[in-house]
Every structure is written in structure tokens, then in C-alpha cells.
Amino acid sequence: MPTKTPHPTAPRPTPPLREIRKVLIANRGEIALRVIRACRELGLRTVAVYSTVDEHALHVRFADEAVCIGPGPSSQSYLNIKNIIAAAELTGADAVHPGYGFLSERAEFAEIVQKCKLTFIGPDPGHMRVMGDKVTARQTMERSGVPVLPGTGVLTSAAHAVAEAERIGLPVILKASAGGGGRGMKIVRDIKLLPQTLQTAQVEALKAFGCGDMYLERYVQSPRHVEVQVVADQHGNANHLLERECSVQRRHQKVLEEAPCSVLSEALRREMCAAAVAAAKAIGYHSLGTIEFLLDGDRFYFMEMNTRVQVEHCVTEMITGVDLVQEQIRLATGEPLGHLMREFRPRGHAIECRINAEDPIKFVPQPGTISALHFPGGYGVRVDSHMYQGITVPPFYDSMLAKLIVHAPDRQQAIRRMQRALGECVIEGIQTNIPLHRWLLKQPAFISGKYDTHFLEASLDPEAVRAEADAEAQG
Structure with a gap:
């Protein structure tokens, strides 16, 4: 059962400030380095944890202390809660930052951190459970007046799924209640195929999340994926820091993000951001969080909430001037x-x-050793990365090498600046998706801003991307 949260209008006792002096970062790579930088500017000491294959990683080098927590596979290291807690106790850390991915949205991890008298830099475990269960999250948002798509609770049988699909109307989409990242999601356009598709989705969800519960929603044919950054404190205050456009996706995985969303009118922006704040207040949320919406024309619908810092938080920082990771730490105190x-x-x-370290056409991860590396620079260009020349990219983790971010007075100037920055980026020794980005930023649909979540997969031209890769190889 989800943990009960206080009614948003109920008076709250003023919580005492928690002192944080040393933060253990329960993560690796770019986000671990990002948190170390934020902590250093706040005057906090840091502890890195690392697997044996990450012994020479930059987050290990730049942290004040570092502890090896296991071998390469994440199940034996970055997902090893016992070893992470032991590292915190060994080094005298008084707070844990989970970053994104790995344990960042695992309520049981947050609970263990708190039971060990450590500050968890994130939300209450009860909030993570409520919003981590997609069915419960839908029901909570619907009760709070946040728009949701026509849908169901947990499906109990194939017959139940068929009856609900007929009520909602085809097409529908099957989703895993414990899901994320597109796993367990299946679009159904033919009612006869629903029972078999449900069975396949359940198996996939059970394998990915340890839970086979599924639900249905009406499928939006040409949506945009727009998310709102929210911040909330332990005193009942909440606000938004505008929205991000995340519609350039491959297999439900984000490839490129921008802020703000170029198709939102000011009135629609205000309405969507107000709904996001209402969603946070509905559960008494406190910390950094992201409310994700599907935008269908001039209507939007709640999709899910991410109770952590997002990979794409950087674009929000660039258009607001707010260091979100520092604010996340302050809110935890x-x-x-x-x-x-x-x-x-x-x-x-x-x-x-x-x-990413991946084949730009087949999207297959490409681990290996980086033999040459040069990141772009200049006005309005930011690179968040843990890469350096000579580092070996291991096969055990996410394939992201870096986040290349640009900022400019308007969208067209930002596109040109990104095109220039991509042209300066040199990574040799492994394949990357830079050719895909170079092709993408030349597409008329992207330049005009008239695209949806299907744009990349529907219009991908392998030969054109290959030509970009050949041009890159020739310098």
C-alpha cells in the first residue's frame, strides 16, 4: 500500500534544518561528476563509489574520497545497496545523492538511507511509491483535477482488457504499471490481437520490473512529449521552472531535448505549468521533480512523474539561470x-x-577505448561529460558519453550554434551517434519545430546518416 501523504492544505510543522557536510554519490559517470561540482560550490565534501572497471573514472578522481563497491556488473556494484550504505558509514557521509538511473527511484533504497540516519537527497519514499506506480499515479492525478487520458486500472484478464479497449476506443496502448523507458509498452490497433499482445507485454514487464501488472490508455496518434520542472520544499511551497520539449525519441528513449517548447502559447504554458504544480502539491511532494505530459494539439494529459533529477535538467538551467542540483541539495536540508x-x-x-557510444544507424551500443577526444567550446556551449582521451567505455552501463548543450537568444540561433558545436566534436576509437544529430538538425521538420514523438523513427534516412558519418571520418 502506498504511504499516506498529508493533505496539501493541512498545516505542516516546520521541519528542522538538516546539516549536510559530506555527500556520498550513489552513481557514476556524468551525473556523479555533476553532483560533485555542485557540492564543491556549496562547500560540501564528497564521496564517490565505483566499480572495479571505473577505478580510473573522473568522478573517482575529483571526489574527496572514493570507495570501491564491487565488480563491473551494476547488480554487484551500483545496485548493491548493502555496499553503498557500508561506504557511507565507512567515510562518515551524512547524505546520499542517487543521481538518475540505478537506485534513484527505488523507494526501498531511500528508506534504508533514512533508517541509517542519513539524508536522502530526493523526495519522501512514499511519494516515490505513489508516483512510481503508474496506475496509482493516474488515479491520484485524476482526483486532483490534473488532465489524464481515458484509461483503466490494473487489468485482471484478457477479457477485461478487451472490454476496456472497446469502452475507450481503438487504438489503445498497453503500459506497465511499474514501467518506464518504453519497456512493456505496446500499441494495439486490432482488438483481436489484444490478448496475445497483453501476454507479451506482461512477460516483458515482469522481466524488466519484476511486476507484470498492465493497464490501458487511449493512444494519442501524433503527440508531443512536454515535461515541466517542479520544485517543492518541506513547508508546503511548490513552483515550476518552465517546461522542456522531449519529443525527439527513439524507442521511447529521448535523443535530444530543448527548452522552452516552441509550440506552446503563453496561455497553454501557464495552464500546463499550473497543472504540474498542482500535481506536486496533490501528494505533498518535496524535492526536485518532473511532471511529464503528452501534448495533443492544444490539450495536454498527465503521463508520469519522475521523482529525481533528469538527464535533461541542463536545458532548464540554461534558460532559468538556476543550478538545479544545488537547489535539490538545499531542499533536502x-x-x-x-x-x-x-x-x-x-x-x-x-x-x-x-x-552516446552507439552505432548511429542500428543504435547498438559500442563500448571500447577512446583514442582521441576534443569537445567543442565557445560562447553559449556547455559540455557535461566524464570522458577523457584514453578512457575505456565499459559494456555494463548506459551508453551516454556526454551531453552537449547550447544556449542562444532564440531557437534558430540555438540550432545553428548546435550545428557548429557538433562539427567541432571529435571522438575517435568508438562509434557515436554524432552523425545522427548532425543529420537531425538539418531536417526541415525539426528546424520548423513541426514534429512529434514519431518524427525520428518515421523519417530516419540511414544513407544520409551514413554520409554524415563518412564526412565526420574524413574530417
Whole structure:
């Protein structure tokens, strides 16, 4: 059963401020390095944890202390809660930052951290459970007046699924109640195929999440994926820091993000951001979080909430001037929102390209050793990365090498700046998806802003991407 949360209008006792002096980062790679930088600027000491294959990683080098927590496979290291807690106790850390991925949305991990008298830099475990269960999250948002798509609770049988699909109307989409990242999601356009598709989705969800519960929603044919960054403190205050456009996706995985969303009117932006704040207040949320919506024309619907810092938080930082990771740490101490309780308006436009170690056409991960590396620079260009020349990219983890972010006065200038920055980026020794990004930023649909979540997969031209890769290889 989900943990009960206080009614948003109920008076709250003022929580005492928690002192944080040393933060253990229960993660690796770019996000671990990002948290170390935020902590250093706040005057906090840091502890890195690492697997044996990450012994020479930058987050290990730049942390004040480092502890090996196991061999390469994440199940034996970055998902090993016992070893992570032992590292915190060994080093005298008084707080744990989970980053994103790995244990960042595991309520049981947050509970163990708190039971060990450590500060968890994130939300209450009860909030993670409520919003981590997609069916419960839908029901909570619906009760709070946040728009949701016509859908169901947990499906009890194939017959139940068929009856609900006939009620909602085809097409429908099957989703895993414990899901995320597109796993367990199946679109159904023919009612006769629903029973078999449900069975396949259940098996996939059980394998990925340890839970085979499924539900149905009406399928939106040409949506955009727009998410709102929310911040909330332990005193009942909540606000938004505008929205991000995340519609450039492959297999439900984000490839490129930008902020703000170029198709939102000011009225629709206000309405969507207000709904996001209402969603956070509905569960008494406190910390950094993201409310994700499907945008269908001028209507939007709640999709899910991410109770952590997002990979794409950088574009929000660029258009607001707010260091989100530092604010996340402050909120964990019990500080009120303060200066964040103001109206934010977009300052220019930002774009982020996720640079991955993968075949740019087949999207197959490409681990290996980086023999040469040069990141772009210049005005309005930011690179968040843990890469350096000579490092070996292991096969055990996410394939992201870097986040290339640009900021400019408007969207068209941001596109040109990103095109220039991608042209300066040199990574040799392994394949990357830079050719895909170079092709993508030339597409008329992207340049005009008239695209949806199907755009990349529907219009991908392998020969054109291969030509970009050949041009890159020739310098």
C-alpha cells in the first residue's frame, strides 16, 4: 500500500534544518561528476563509489574520497545497496545523492538511507511509491483535477482488457504499471490481437520490473512529449521552472531535448505549468521533480512523474539561470524555496544532444577505448561529460558519453550554434551517434519545430546518416 501523504492544505510543522557536510554519490559517470561540482560550490565534501572497471573514472578522481563497491556488473556494484550504505558509514557521509538511473527511484533504497540516519537527497519514499506506480499515479492525478487520458486500472484478464479497449476506443496502448523507458509498452490497433499482445507485454514487464501488472490508455496518434520542472520544499511551497520539449525519441528513449517548447502559447504554458504544480502539491511532494505530459494539439494529459533529477535538467538551467542540483541539495536540508517562489520566464533557447557510444544507424551500443577526444567550446556551449582521451567505455552501463548543450537568444540561433558545436566534436576509437544529430538538425521538420514523438523513427534516412558519418571520418 502506498504511504499516506498529508493533505496539501493541512498545516505542516516546520521541519528542522538538516546539516549536510559530506555527500556520498550513489552513481557514476556524468551525473556523479555533476553532483560533485555542485557540492564543491556549496562547500560540501564528497564521496564517490565505483566499480572495479571505473577505478580510473573522473568522478573517482575529483571526489574527496572514493570507495570501491564491487565488480563491473551494476547488480554487484551500483545496485548493491548493502555496499553503498557500508561506504557511507565507512567515510562518515551524512547524505546520499542517487543521481538518475540505478537506485534513484527505488523507494526501498531511500528508506534504508533514512533508517541509517542519513539524508536522502530526493523526495519522501512514499511519494516515490505513489508516483512510481503508474496506475496509482493516474488515479491520484485524476482526483486532483490534473488532465489524464481515458484509461483503466490494473487489468485482471484478457477479457477485461478487451472490454476496456472497446469502452475507450481503438487504438489503445498497453503500459506497465511499474514501467518506464518504453519497456512493456505496446500499441494495439486490432482488438483481436489484444490478448496475445497483453501476454507479451506482461512477460516483458515482469522481466524488466519484476511486476507484470498492465493497464490501458487511449493512444494519442501524433503527440508531443512536454515535461515541466517542479520544485517543492518541506513547508508546503511548490513552483515550476518552465517546461522542456522531449519529443525527439527513439524507442521511447529521448535523443535530444530543448527548452522552452516552441509550440506552446503563453496561455497553454501557464495552464500546463499550473497543472504540474498542482500535481506536486496533490501528494505533498518535496524535492526536485518532473511532471511529464503528452501534448495533443492544444490539450495536454498527465503521463508520469519522475521523482529525481533528469538527464535533461541542463536545458532548464540554461534558460532559468538556476543550478538545479544545488537547489535539490538545499531542499533536502529543509530550506524553503525562497528565491525560487517567483515567476520564471524563458531566457533564450537551449538545446541538448545526448552523445552516446552507439552505432548511429542500428543504435547498438559500442563500448571500447577512446583514442582521441576534443569537445567543442565557445560562447553559449556547455559540455557535461566524464570522458577523457584514453578512457575505456565499459559494456555494463548506459551508453551516454556526454551531453552537449547550447544556449542562444532564440531557437534558430540555438540550432545553428548546435550545428557548429557538433562539427567541432571529435571522438575517435568508438562509434557515436554524432552523425545522427548532425543529420537531425538539418531536417526541415525539426528546424520548423513541426514534429512529434514519431518524427525520428518515421523519417530516419540511414544513407544520409551514413554520409554524415563518412564526412565526420574524413574530417
